[in-house]
Amino acid sequence: MSDSTDKVCRDCGEVKSASEFWRRAGSPDGLAYYCKPCFKVRNLGTRRKRSEREGRQERRFIPRQETPEGMKFCLDCETVKPLDDFPRNRNTGDGRTTYCKPCHNARGLESRVRLHGSTRHYHLTRRYGLGSAEVAAMIDAQMGVCAICLTPGPEHVDHDHKTGRVRAILCFNCNGGLGQFKDRPDLLRRGADYLEGNVWKPTLVAPGVYRLPS
Structure with missing residues (x-):
C-alpha cells in the first residue's frame, strides 16, 4: 500500500496517512486498524491488565531513545x-x-x-527433579546431618553423574570432596590408606622397570 493512502483510525476516528499506521499482514489493506498513538494506548492498557492479573507492578511506559552505534x-x-x-x-x-x-x-x-516460591526450589526441580520439600524430607531422614561426616545442616544434593540418581544430602566439603576424587571409590580408598601412613610406591622389578600398585 502507498504511504499516501489515507485511513480512518477506529479509536480516535481521525483520518491519517498510511505512515501513521503499523503494518498488519492480516488486514485487507495491510495496515493496523488503529493509528500508532492509539495502538500505543491500547498496548499499555493490555499490559496493565496483565500485570494486575498476575499480581505484578505495572511498568510505566518509557519511550525508546536514539542511541549511538554499539x-x-x-x-x-x-x-x-x-x-x-x-x-x-x-x-x-x-x-x-x-x-x-x-x-x-x-x-x-x-x-x-x-512462579516457584524460591530460587532454590526452582534449581532443585530443574536439575534433580526434586522439590525443596522433598530435599527437606531427605535431610530429616538423615537425622539432619551430612550422610558422610555427620556434620549438622547439610544442604547440597549429591547425585550419580552417570545415572542422575540422587544419593543423599551432603555438606559443602563432602560434596566437593567427592567431586575432587571424581566419584571414584578406588581413589578414595587410596586416599584413606595414604592418610593412615600406607604410602603407595612403585616397585622396582628390573632396571628401569617399575610395577605400580594394583
Whole structure:
C-alpha cells in the first residue's frame, strides 16, 4: 500500500496517512486498524491488565531513545549501555535482550520466586527433579546431618553423574570432596590408606622397570 493512502483510525476516528499506521499482514489493506498513538494506548492498557492479573507492578511506559552505534537503551534502568552489557538473544533485531544483564537477572529472579516460591526450589526441580520439600524430607531422614561426616545442616544434593540418581544430602566439603576424587571409590580408598601412613610406591622389578600398585 502507498504511504499516501489515507485511513480512518477506529479509536480516535481521525483520518491519517498510511505512515501513521503499523503494518498488519492480516488486514485487507495491510495496515493496523488503529493509528500508532492509539495502538500505543491500547498496548499499555493490555499490559496493565496483565500485570494486575498476575499480581505484578505495572511498568510505566518509557519511550525508546536514539542511541549511538554499539550502544543500547535498557528499559528497566533507563541507561544507555554498550551492547556487551546485554545478554545475547538471536530472536531480536540486534541480537541482544531488551534489558541489560543486571536488570535481566533481576527479572529472572523475580519470575522464579513468583512462579516457584524460591530460587532454590526452582534449581532443585530443574536439575534433580526434586522439590525443596522433598530435599527437606531427605535431610530429616538423615537425622539432619551430612550422610558422610555427620556434620549438622547439610544442604547440597549429591547425585550419580552417570545415572542422575540422587544419593543423599551432603555438606559443602563432602560434596566437593567427592567431586575432587571424581566419584571414584578406588581413589578414595587410596586416599584413606595414604592418610593412615600406607604410602603407595612403585616397585622396582628390573632396571628401569617399575610395577605400580594394583
